[in-house]
Amino acid sequence: MDKIENYRQYIQKVILEYGQMGQPIGDIKTEFVFDTVNDHYQLIRVGWRDYHRIYGCFIHMDIINNKIWIQYNGTEVDFAEELVALGVLKQDIVLAFHSPSYRQFTEYAVS
Numbered sequence: 872m873d874k875i876e877n878y879r880q881y882i883q884k885v886i887l888e889y890g891q892m893g894q895p896i897g898d899i900k901t902e903f904v905f906d907t908v909n910d911h912y913q914l915i916r917v918g919w920r921d922y923h924r925i926y927g928c929f930i931h932m933d934i935i936n937n938k939i940w941i942q943y944n945g946t947e948v949d950f951a952e953e954l955v956a957l958g959v960l961k962q963d964i965v966l967a968f969h970s971p972s973y974r975q976f977t978e979y980a981v982s
Contacts, residue, residue: 875910878939881957882912882932885950889930890914899925910934933967938980940967951979 885903890901899918904911914930930950931942939959944950951964964979974981 875934875937878934878963879907879910881954881959882939883914883949884933884957885953886914886930886932889946889948896920925971935965938963938965940965942967944968 874889883903886903886905890903897918897920899916899920900931902915902917904915906912912930912931912932913928915926915928917926919925928943929945932950933940933942939954941950941964949964951961953965955961962979962980965982966974966977966979969977971981
């Protein structure tokens with residue numbers, strides 16, 4: 872299996888594992904958005920709590936130029952380390968939620 876196909880599977884694995892944790896909250900659904908053609912992966916929550924609309928993206932990752940870009944992480948889980956534990960090289964992970972000038976001070980790729 873090639874590297875990009877492995878990365879697709881790893882991203883889906885960590886998002887699915889996180890999304891399946893915890894209990895459902897009323898009418899709020901967890902939705903997994905896996906676009907394997909364009910390499911966009913998200914975990915969102917959508918529904919209603921009483922009279923309040925709930926909608927939000929908790930995790931967003933993309934594969935861009937053969938690297939995993941963690942665009943958004945609204946959790947306390949270190950998904951970069953989760954991916955490294957699965958075999959992704961640190962130089963193939965971009966913490967896109969940090970500014971490009973800050974990324975140079977991380978263990979991960981700048982772009």
